[in-house]
Amino acid sequence: MPSPVAATRPADRFDRRLLAPMMLGAALNPVNTAIIAVALAPIGIALGAPASETVWLVSGLYLATAIGQPLTGRLVDVFGVRPIFLTGGSLVALAGLIGLLAPGTHDGIWWLVAARVILGLGTCAGYPSAMHLIRSEAQRTGMASPAGVLTALSVTTQTVAVIGPTLGGLLVETWGWRATFAVNVPLGVTSVALGALFFPRPARPTASSGDRPRIDWPGIAAFAASMICLLIFVQNASFSLLWLLAAGLVAGGVLIWWELRHDEPFIDLRVLAGNGPLLLTFIRAFLTAVISYLFIYGFTQWLEDGRGLNAAHAGLILLPVFASGIVFAVAVGRRPEVWWKLMAGSSAQLVVGVLVLFMTGSSPIWFLVVAMVVLGLPQGLNNLAIQNTLYFQADPARVASSAGLLRTFAYLGAIAASVIYGSVYGERATTHDVHVLGWVIVGISVVFLVITVADRSLREIGRTAPNDVIVVEEEAAR
Incomplete structure (x- = not known):
């Protein structure tokens, strides 16, 4: 039976009441990915846990998310947004409680790792749910390309990634490391309340209809x-x-x-094998994540070891990346075309890789800041264009599971980046080492540029009239 809220949804435009739970749900994963960074050392000191154990607070969430994103996406496609989203929010709140009440002894570190795994699974529901809702609302209202809503989703996740470490630092300084877990209790409860209030109830198949879903x-x-x-x-x-x-x-x-x-x-390999453009989109998401995380972690380490900046100043150097990325995304987000965005983003990645080759231990601050502003271009445009491309290329019946796979590829990129800079750096990150990373970035950027130029299907996305959107989807599926 439809809820009173669903019954009053506007027939000709996107239901804006869905935005708050959508954005909150999508933000839960990136904020928890970033917020733990500043809490690792305090947790290790408080519980007597070495770095080899506290690292599982990061790896545990990465593993849970890489596996859970396509799983929750498939469950959303089968059972609808509401039950999966509410379950995810409940898991987020539960993880926050476990972290808050974990023992203060050494054994407590494994309670926290368990909390992070549960947190990873719970936060997986947000992004696939948002993409599923955007698709269903577009079909209900006749929107061919809800570019404004997709932009809002992209900007939300990027903004949260920026404020995550800062928020974590404030929580640790004010209430201690447990606050980085406890904050998930109100966040999870709020997402459950908003989802229950505004998300429509899925239709229930009858036992005799033959439509009962199988997992x-x-x-x-x-x-x-x-x-x-x-x-x-x-x-x-x-x-x-x-x-x-x-x-x-x-x-x-x-x-x-x-x-x-x-x-x-679970993963329709026959459809994926026949949908070359979608596979290329997953590869672009992987390559973009590799470059992003090489800068967030690897380049930041060089700023401290090779350039001689302290942690606070190194963090400030990275701020222009996210700030300019958000500006670029907002400036062009309502334009549905993706080809020129990806071309601009891939070219900017290549330029930044070359700039890294000219950096030394005495490079002026203004030069580093300029490089980070240029890096903001692919940070904003690539993520936005990849998300929009997925919206058009994915099978409408599997858009949530495809969105989950997209996030899995991004997490694989993050893990690949950690392996790369971990292999290149020795005890300290030297200027020679960062130049090696620069060549890696150049190589990845060239691959990104080549597969973007070769993908002719990108030129049609966002250029069709509303009545032609089904044709574009069918062409992408072929």
Whole structure:
């Protein structure tokens, strides 16, 4: 039975009452990704946990999110936004409580790791739910390209990524490290309340209709096993862990074998194999994330070790990246075209990689700031264009699971970036080391540029009239 709120939804425009829960849900993952950075050292000191254990507070969320994003996305596509979103918000609140009440002894570190895993799974519901709602609202109202709403979603996640470390620092300084967990209690409860109030109830299939959904649990299990083994191996690569690599590859092979034979697969590999443009979009998301995280972590480390800045000044150097990225995204966000945005973003990435090659331990601050402003161009345009591209290229019936896979590729990019700068840097990040990163960035940017130029389908996205949107979707699917 539809809720009174759903019954009063405007027939010809996007229901703006959906925006608050959508934006809050989508923000929960990036804020918790960033907020923990400043709490790792205080947690280690308080619980007597070494860095080899506190790192699992980061890795645990990464693993849970990389696996959980496509899983929750598929559940959203099958069961609708409301039940999955409310479950996700409840898990976020539960994780906050576990972190708040965890023992203050050394064993407490594993309570916190468990909380972060639960938090990762809970925050996975936000972004796929938002993309599903945007698609359903566009179909209901006849909007061919809800560019303004997609821009708002992109800017929200970017803004939260900026304020996350600052918010974490304020919470730790004011109430201690437990506050970085406790903040999720009101956030989770608020998202549940807003979702329950404004999200429409999904239609319930009858037992005799034959429409009762089926979940591909073996496919999910094979995907999770493959991801866990491969990600742990990549983050801790050593000869003694080669068995994890082998196990991950075997699980991946089982996943492919099963999904190609299942009527309702978790990941429809047959559709993905026939949708080359969507696969390229996933690759672009991966490459963009690699470059972003190389700067957020690897370049920042060089600013402190090689350039001699303190942590506060190094953080300030990065602020223009996010500030200019938001400005660029807002300035062009209502334009639905994506090809020229990706071309501009990929070109800017290449320019920044070249600028890094000219940086030294005595580079003036203004030069570093200019480079970061240029980096803001791909930070804003690439993320926005990739999100818009996914909206048009994904199968409408699987838009949430496709959005989840997009986030998985982004997290794989973050993990790849940590492996790259961890392999390049020695005990300290030298100028020679950052030049090696510069060449890596140049190489990635060239690959990004080449696959963007070669993808002719990008030129049509956002250029069609409202009545032609179905044609574009069908062409992308082919």
